[in-house]
Structures are given as structure tokens and as C-alpha cells.
Amino acid sequence: METVKLIGTPFSFFTYRVIWALKLKGVNYEYIDEDMSKKSPLLVKYNPIHKKVPVLIHGDKTICESMVIVEYINETWQLNPLLSTDSYERATSRFWAKYIEVKSHNTWNVFCNTGEKQQNAIKESLEMFKTIEENALGENNILFGGENIGLVDIAFGGYSHWMEIIEEIVGVKLLDPHNFPRINKWIKNFKEVKAIKDNLPNRDEMFVYVKNSRERMLASP
Amino acid sequence: METVKLIGTPFSFFTYRVIWALKLKGVNYEYIDEDMSKKSPLLVKYNPIHKKVPVLIHGDKTICESMVIVEYINETWQLNPLLSTDSYERATSRFWAKYIEVKSHNTWNVFCNTGEKQQNAIKESLEMFKTIEENALGENNILFGGENIGLVDIAFGGYSHWMEIIEEIVGVKLLDPHNFPRINKWIKNFKEVKAIKDNLPNRDEMFVYVKNSRERMLASP
Incomplete structure (x- = not known):
């Protein structure tokens, strides 16, 4: 071993x-x-x-x-396959995982900027969420691929726990449940998966760490 | 079918x-x-x-x-597998394919800019080539994965035929054979693979098209 x-x-x-x-x-x-x-x-x-x-x-x-x-x-390792055995479903998962990889820097830019730069990053983030809400999550989806956790859930996973902290620190609500009901349902479902629930950073410790990081970033030239 | x-x-x-x-x-x-x-x-x-x-x-x-x-x-389709059967070799190929995907916009920026922006893009492109030359291509490699064409060759493939046209139009030699002997050897080997050699755009037509594209881009506000 x-x-x-x-x-x-x-x-x-x-x-x-x-x-x-x-x-x-x-x-x-x-x-x-x-x-x-x-x-x-x-x-x-x-x-x-x-x-x-x-x-x-x-x-x-x-x-x-x-x-x-x-x-x-x-x-x-074979337990809990994260990709389908079907090559088209695999391609669809890789497409969305890549989409999230490429676009998520916008949310990072919401976090580490202020003013116009932040406003642009908010706009881009909301467009990303709209695309995901309307195209990547079906109305009856529990998770991205259906019932079982997969590659796209892992890729988007950061939004489940990190987002509410970023929203609180920055003072902007991005993932409004009224505008993004599917993503909000996904967050709830994702955090109920045992391997996720048992392995999330402590919220309070993370809040302090993230808040300090933002202050350091904004203070540096 | x-x-x-x-x-x-x-x-x-x-x-x-x-x-x-x-x-x-x-x-x-x-x-x-x-x-x-x-x-x-x-x-x-x-x-x-x-x-x-x-x-x-x-x-x-x-x-x-x-x-x-x-x-x-x-x-x-099974013919000519583009990825190894070994999961570590597959991960290495995906790492380099992703590296090329993320970094190659720098070469695009050499093409569609002038002045300081272009100089920065040249610097970034040369760093990308240095990383590939020293880390992704072994001294005795014929292609990225060894002898057979694979995912990384396909990802980097644009550099084989497009680069010399971009260099000529922009008037900058980026892939100098003295600085990048392995990449230059790779270009030669890649273009000798029959499926590549038989399927490259016509150089003269591409030259005119690419030159016109650049002029249009630089003229637009």
C-alpha cells in the first residue's frame, strides 16, 4: 500500500x-x-x-x-465513482468543471477588490451563477449529475461554504435564494453528503482568517 | 453508425x-x-x-x-489512444494540457497587441516556452508522451504551424531554435505525423487571413 x-x-x-x-x-x-x-x-x-x-x-x-x-x-480508487461510465456524460461533466474553473476567478475578484473592479466582478459572478442555474442544474437535480456526488459538485464545492462568508464580509448577497433557487438547493444537498459535512473548515475560524486576508490584500499597494 | x-x-x-x-x-x-x-x-x-x-x-x-x-x-473511438492506460501518466498529460490552455492566451496577446502590452505578452510567452522546454519535453522525446501522439501534442499543436506565421507578421522570433531546441524538434516531429501533415491549413492562405485579422484588430478601438 x-x-x-x-x-x-x-x-x-x-x-x-x-x-x-x-x-x-x-x-x-x-x-x-x-x-x-x-x-x-x-x-x-x-x-x-x-x-x-x-x-x-x-x-x-x-x-x-x-x-x-x-x-x-x-x-x-474505485469507491464512489465521480464520473459516469458514459463518455457523453463524462464530457458534459468536464465541460462544466472547466466552466467553473475558468469563471470562478470573478468571485475571487469580488472578494479582493472594491469600487468599480468589484462591481464588474459582481456582474460577472452573477452571470456565471445564472448560466449554472439555468443550464447545469436540472429542476429536479439533487446534485449536478443527479443523485450521486460527482466531478462538477467537487469543482463547484467551494461555493457551498465559502460563499456565505465572502458575502458577509464583503456585504453583498450574490446567491439570493429567490434568484438562484436551484443553486441554493444544491448547496443544502451538497453539505448533507457525509464526506462533505464531516470535512468542512470551521466557520468561525474561517471567517476570521478570510476577513484578515481581505484586509491585508486591500491594505497592500 | x-x-x-x-x-x-x-x-x-x-x-x-x-x-x-x-x-x-x-x-x-x-x-x-x-x-x-x-x-x-x-x-x-x-x-x-x-x-x-x-x-x-x-x-x-x-x-x-x-x-x-x-x-x-x-x-x-479506440484507434490511436491519446492518453496512456496508466492513471499517473494520464494525470501528467492533463496537467500539461491544462497548463497550455491557461498560458497560451499570452501568445494570443503577442499577436493582437503592440507596445508595452505586447512586450509583456512576449515575456510571458517565453516563460511558458521555457517551462515546457525544460519540464514537459524530455531530451530524447520525439513527441510529448514519447513516441506516440497524445493529448499534450494536440493541445500544443497550434504552436507547430501557427507560430511561424505569427512570428513573421509580428516581426518577433519567439521560438528561437538555439533557446528552444526541444520545442523546435517537437514541431518538426509533430508535423511529420501523417494525420497532422495531411491536415494543416494552407500556409499562404492562412498568412493572408491572419495578417488581415491582426490589422482589423489593431484598427478597431
Whole structure:
């Protein structure tokens, strides 16, 4: 049995994507906490290209990029398949996972800006949510792929827990239940999956951490 | 046998990624030429989210996003597998395909800008090439994955034929053989693969088209 190690940071939802995938697969792993303000020699050694978390170390193999890691985990351990056996459904899942990857920087920009930049980022984020609400989630969907948790749920997972904290700190309600009933239903359902419910960062600790991060970012030139 | 249709534009290397994948798999398809200045009802119907080419229509199934389509084609038709059977090698290929997807907009910015913006884009493009030269291509590699053409070759494929035209039009040599011997060897090897060699846009026609595109872009406010 090869050892599994995960290099991550405490409140990164990219790290949580990997944690959820490992938990869903029932994989035991050692978690190595990284201080991104310093970037340890370990991180630079294992992710020389991006020097970012998460990094998965499986035996002598290293995998970087959260969604690449999630696909690797899915292909390596069989429990709770995160992709359909049907190639068209797989393509649809990959399409939406990529859409979320490309667009979610807008929500990040809501968080780390003010003024006009923030207003633009709010507009872009709302467009992303509208597209997801109307096209990626069916009216009767429990999760993105139907009843079982999958790749798109993991990709969008950060919005389940992080969003309400960002909304509170920034003072803007983005995911209004009236405008986005399907996404709000999804958040509730997603957080009820045991592997997710049992593996979310502590809300109060995260609130303080995220609030301080924003203040530091806005104060820096 | 379900029909296969591809909506594309003549000189788009995103479209060519799909053409190469279909040719490598020996799939017959109907090509539908799209005029992106008008965006046909067909394109809007089949790709309502992005309204971009390429779009693959396989029977009653529609797949968008070039690299998602390439993975779909790879999983649907067995000839010339584009990904390894080994999950770690697959993850490595997906990592580099994603790296190229994320970074290649820099080369686009070399093409459609002048002055400082172009200088920055040149710098970023050279960094991307350096990373690929030193990390993604082994000294003895024929192609990215070794001897056989794969996902990363298809992702990077645009650089094989488009780059020299862009360099000529813009008047900057980016892929200097002295600085990037491995990438230059890869370009030569990639263009010798029969499915690629037989399916590249005509150089002279492309030159005129690309030159006109740049002039139009620089003239528009």
C-alpha cells in the first residue's frame, strides 16, 4: 500500500476539493500544512511549475492542480465513482468543471477588490451563477449529475461554504435564494453528503482568517 | 453508425485540435464552416454557453470546448489512444494540457497587441516556452508522451504551424531554435505525423487571413 500525502492550506477550497475526493474514496492520507507566505522547500520541490497547493503525493508520484488531482483520485480508487461510465456524460461533466474553473476567478475578484473592479466582478459572478442555474442544474437535480456526488459538485464545492462568508464580509448577497433557487438547493444537498459535512473548515475560524486576508490584500499597494 | 459533424472556422487551431483527433481516430465527419462575425443560429443552438467553435455533434449529442471534445473523441473511438492506460501518466498529460490552455492566451496577446502590452505578452510567452522546454519535453522525446501522439501534442499543436506565421507578421522570433531546441524538434516531429501533415491549413492562405485579422484588430478601438 503506497502512502498518500496531501500538501494544502487550511481554508483553501482548492485543497478541500482534494480532501473531499480522498474522503469519498475512503483513502487514508497524511495532511501537510503549507504556509503560502513562505513557500516551503517541500512545496517548491513537488510543484516547481506553479508552487501552489494542493499537491498530492502518492508513493513516488506527485500530482498538481486540484481538478487534475481529483480525476487522478477518481481513476485510482474505485469507491464512489465521480464520473459516469458514459463518455457523453463524462464530457458534459468536464465541460462544466472547466466552466467553473475558468469563471470562478470573478468571485475571487469580488472578494479582493472594491469600487468599480468589484462591481464588474459582481456582474460577472452573477452571470456565471445564472448560466449554472439555468443550464447545469436540472429542476429536479439533487446534485449536478443527479443523485450521486460527482466531478462538477467537487469543482463547484467551494461555493457551498465559502460563499456565505465572502458575502458577509464583503456585504453583498450574490446567491439570493429567490434568484438562484436551484443553486441554493444544491448547496443544502451538497453539505448533507457525509464526506462533505464531516470535512468542512470551521466557520468561525474561517471567517476570521478570510476577513484578515481581505484586509491585508486591500491594505497592500 | 451515428453521424459526426464539426462546426469550426478555417484557421482556428482550436478547430484543428478536433480535426486532428478525428483524423487520428479514422472518423468520417461533415465539416460545417462558421462565420464568427455573424454567429449562425446553428452555433448559438449548439453552443449556447460560449457561442464559440469548435462544436462536435455526434448523433444527438453535442460537445463543446476543444480539449473536452478531444477527450470525448479519445474515449469514443479506440484507434490511436491519446492518453496512456496508466492513471499517473494520464494525470501528467492533463496537467500539461491544462497548463497550455491557461498560458497560451499570452501568445494570443503577442499577436493582437503592440507596445508595452505586447512586450509583456512576449515575456510571458517565453516563460511558458521555457517551462515546457525544460519540464514537459524530455531530451530524447520525439513527441510529448514519447513516441506516440497524445493529448499534450494536440493541445500544443497550434504552436507547430501557427507560430511561424505569427512570428513573421509580428516581426518577433519567439521560438528561437538555439533557446528552444526541444520545442523546435517537437514541431518538426509533430508535423511529420501523417494525420497532422495531411491536415494543416494552407500556409499562404492562412498568412493572408491572419495578417488581415491582426490589422482589423489593431484598427478597431
